[in-house]
Amino acid sequence: MNLALRDIRHNASRFAFTTVGIGLLLMIVMGMGGIYRGLIFEATLLVDRIGADLWVVQGQTRGPFAENSRIPASLEDRLRAVPGVARSRRFVSHALQREHHGKPLRLMVQGLAWPDDKGEWVSLIAGRSLGLALGEYVKFGKDRYRVVGITGGMSGIAGDGLAFFTVSDAMAIQFDLPGEALRLERAARVGRSENQDLGRTQPLSLERAGGPTSTLSELAPPQVSAILVTLQPGTNLDHTVNLLSAWPDISIHTAQQQRDLLLSGTVEKSKRQLGLFSVLLIIISTIIIALIMYTLTLDKIHDIAMLKLIGARNSVIVGLILQQALLMGSLGYGLAWWMGHYLFPYFPRRVLLDTPDLIKLAGITVAISVLASLLGIWKALRVEPNTVLT
Amino acid sequence: MNASPQQPAIEAIGISKIYGQGQTEVIALNDVSLSVARGEVIALLGPSGAGKSTLLTAMALINPPTSGRIVIDGVLVMEGADAKIDLRTFRRQHLGFVFQKANLIPFLTALENVQVAMEINDMPVRAARQRAMYLLDHLGIADRANNLPDALSGGQQQRVAVARALANQPNLILADEPTAALDSHRGRQVMELFAQVAHESLAGVIVVTHDTRALDVFDRIIEMEDGRLLDG
Ligand SMILES: Nc1ncnc2c1ncn2[C@@H]1O[C@H](COP(=O)(O)OP(=O)(O)OP(=O)(O)O)[C@@H](O)[C@H]1O
Ligand SMILES: [Mg+2]
Numbered sequence A: 001m002n003l004a005l006r007d008i009r010h011n012a013s014r015f016a017f018t019t020v021g022i023g024l025l026l027m028i029v030m031g032m033g034g035i036y037r038g039l040i041f042e043a044t045l046l047v048d049r050i051g052a053d054l055w056v057v058q059g060q061t062r063g064p065f066a067e068n069s070r071i072p073a074s075l076e077d078r079l080r081a082v083p084g085v086a087r088s089r090r091f092v093s094h095a096l097q098r099e100h101h102g103k104p105l106r107l108m109v110q111g112l113a114w115p116d117d118k119g120e121w122v123s124l125i126a127g128r129s130l131g132l133a134l135g136e137y138v139k140f141g142k143d144r145y146r147v148v149g150i151t152g153g154m155s156g157i158a159g160d161g162l163a164f165f166t167v168s169d170a171m172a173i174q175f176d177l178p179g180e181a182l183r184l185e186r187a188a189r190v191g192r193s194e195n196q197d198l199g200r201t202q203p204l205s206l207e208r209a210g211g212p213t214s215t216l217s218e219l220a221p222p223q224v225s226a227i228l229v230t231l232q233p234g235t236n237l238d239h240t241v242n243l244l245s246a247w248p249d250i251s252i253h254t255a256q257q258q259r260d261l262l263l264s265g266t267v268e269k270s271k272r273q274l275g276l277f278s279v280l281l282i283i284i285s286t287i288i289i290a291l292i293m294y295t296l297t298l299d300k301i302h303d304i305a306m307l308k309l310i311g312a313r314n315s316v317i318v319g320l321i322l323q324q325a326l327l328m329g330s331l332g333y334g335l336a337w338w339m340g341h342y343l344f345p346y347f348p349r350r351v352l353l354d355t356p357d358l359i360k361l362a363g364i365t366v367a368i369s370v371l372a373s374l375l376g377i378w379k380a381l382r383v384e385p386n387t388v389l390t
Numbered sequence B: 001m002n003a004s005p006q007q008p009a010i011e012a013i014g015i016s017k018i019y020g021q022g023q024t025e026v027i028a029l030n031d032v033s034l035s036v037a038r039g040e041v042i043a044l045l046g047p048s049g050a051g052k053s054t055l056l057t058a059m060a061l062i063n064p065p066t067s068g069r070i071v072i073d074g075v076l077v078m079e080g081a082d083a084k085i086d087l088r089t090f091r092r093q094h095l096g097f098v099f100q101k102a103n104l105i106p107f108l109t110a111l112e113n114v115q116v117a118m119e120i121n122d123m124p125v126r127a128a129r130q131r132a133m134y135l136l137d138h139l140g141i142a143d144r145a146n147n148l149p150d151a152l153s154g155g156q157q158q159r160v161a162v163a164r165a166l167a168n169q170p171n172l173i174l175a176d177e178p179t180a181a182l183d184s185h186r187g188r189q190v191m192e193l194f195a196q197v198a199h200e201s202l203a204g205v206i207v208v209t210h211d212t213r214a215l216d217v218f219d220r221i222i223e224m225e226d227g228r229l230l231d232g
Helices: A003-010 A012-050 A075-080 A167-174 A181-192 A197-201 A203-209 A235-243 A256-300 A301-309 A314-346 A355-382 A385-389 B054-061 B087-094 B112-120 B125-138 B154-166 B182-202 B212-219
Strands: A053-056 A085-100 A103-113 A139-142 A145-146 A161-166 A226-231 A248-256 B006-020 B026-037 B040-047 B065-074 B075-080 B095-096 B172-176 B204-208 B220-225 B227-232
Touching: A003 A012, A003 A314, A012 A256, A012 A355, A053 A235, A053 A256, A075 A085, A075 A226, A085 A139, A085 A167, A103 A167, A145 A167, A161 A167, A181 A197, A181 A203, A197 A203, A226 A235, A235 A248, A248 A256, A256 A301, A256 A314, A256 A355, A256 B227, A301 A314, A301 A355, A301 A385, A314 A355, A385 B054, B006 B054, B006 B204, B026 B054, B026 B204, B026 B227, B040 B054, B040 B182, B040 B212, B054 B154, B054 B172, B065 B227, B087 B095, B095 B154, B112 B125, B112 B154, B125 B154, B154 B172, B172 B182, B182 B204, B182 B212
Parallel strands: A103 A161, B040 B204, B040 B220, B095 B172, B172 B204
Antiparallel strands: A053 A226, A053 A248, A085 A103, A085 A226, A139 A145, B006 B026, B006 B065, B065 B075, B220 B227
16 A cells, blocks of 8 residues: 555645645746747747858948848849859848837837748748737838738747848838938038038039938948848858958858857856756755655654554655655646646747756656655654654 | 474563663663463553553563563564664564554554555555454454544544554564553453454463453463562
């Protein structure tokens, strides 16, 4: 007969409450790991999905994920001429926060190099989204944009949803200025030109200076964040990198380098932060299980002495305590998993439960259950059978 | 342990027990020698503090004497406070105990309390269960077999404890005021049961009792005072 189960049945409510408590703690530990996996997923989502082999960015910079990167959009055409390059596209990305229906709307404006990049790699499924409805109109800058598709699970490194536009729209949103500012800037431009030799000798240019900025390609060529390069199959990546490294105006990074860059910064810090919290929670769980196992043992120390008196082996007594601790740990773990599956999807940021992480936590739970029962076992093994008589 | 019937069930030779030391020293047993034959039922009487419980627990191998030897079925088990064998295994296989309090395991039913004694002695679960039921039936509490001790009266609990003591068919049964919680009729029944078990399975039985009405059940009556056996 199983003594552990029979004792639990007798102390059912106390056992149940503690198990729920342990379950909640383990759920938080599980969630911490999930948040970390979620961070990695979100941070690298774009780099992984966009399918570029090389990221060409402003010279001496590490690209749009690290700092402001500005390179002329025309670089796209220069890169197409490089042997081995199958495809090159403009990449525009910037964060934006606006009010929408009285609520803050934070999004990452993501420019797609339409028609070259039609966004086939974006999964169009409903899910975690910006909260915009299909067909809804949103005003950014001078223009109104209609939502024509809802993506699922697309978010940037800060957890903000990605909003996809064409590159030119993304740029229009990025460089939008109020009408008055534009008028002032054009007037200032005309003023500057008038005072210069160019303006005096070429009066027609004054007319151009007073026009929209985008028509002044010589003065302000369109700037994008990066150019994405896809290589032809069979092209040597290192070879192309070496070739492009000779161009002094740009820096070049492989997709893997961009990935590492994204992970080494904020994510690495968050990892340590979450890891420390997890360790603390695991220690707390151990202490709680240990204390409850100890009190449960003290409560039945007389019965344990009686069992010894009638000749029970130590294995019977150790089994009684150990089985209870393991049961508490595994029920807590199961509860944590079950609750997590219902709760985590409602968390504001992605919580990804990774199977290897879950297995690791299961192992840790078993280990802390064993560890936590040691105090009770030590107490139980020390009790003399003749304490029954007192 | 299959010794001849002539061999004593237990022999206590020159047992002394001193509790505490210095100012608080108490000599609870003073050179006590006692031999119980197989099949013999002995009553141990004496005033409070005479040392009856001390002698009984020493012979039960749960309260080591300060000096003296204990021989059970021809095996030297204690020499002074030193155990010569694994006492817990020996208790499990050869001894049965009943105390003033029933000391039942509160989270086990009456049946399970008896059953567990046999299971820890490696009896298969089904056989243990059957024998437990048989013993409870024999003691008139079969109808309460599935109750937890909390739901049993003091006398019913004590009868479960008696069933537990008999479970492993011990060679020696040691009982310390087992009938204190029972009415005289039930008390007498328990004493008679001990006598019956002793005679049938050639076990030695020592019962500490204050109940002088049931003394006719015993083969021998021994009196104690101040840590010594009185001659008689
Ligand atoms: N654990 C102990 N520590 C110190 N002294 C003890 C201890 N146990 C018993 N004694 C003392 O030893 C003496 C014998 O005690 P014991 O319990 O054997 O008497 P008893 O004959 O069983 O008495 P009663 O009829 O009241 O049960 C008493 O003086 C008692 O105070
Ligand atoms: Mg006593």
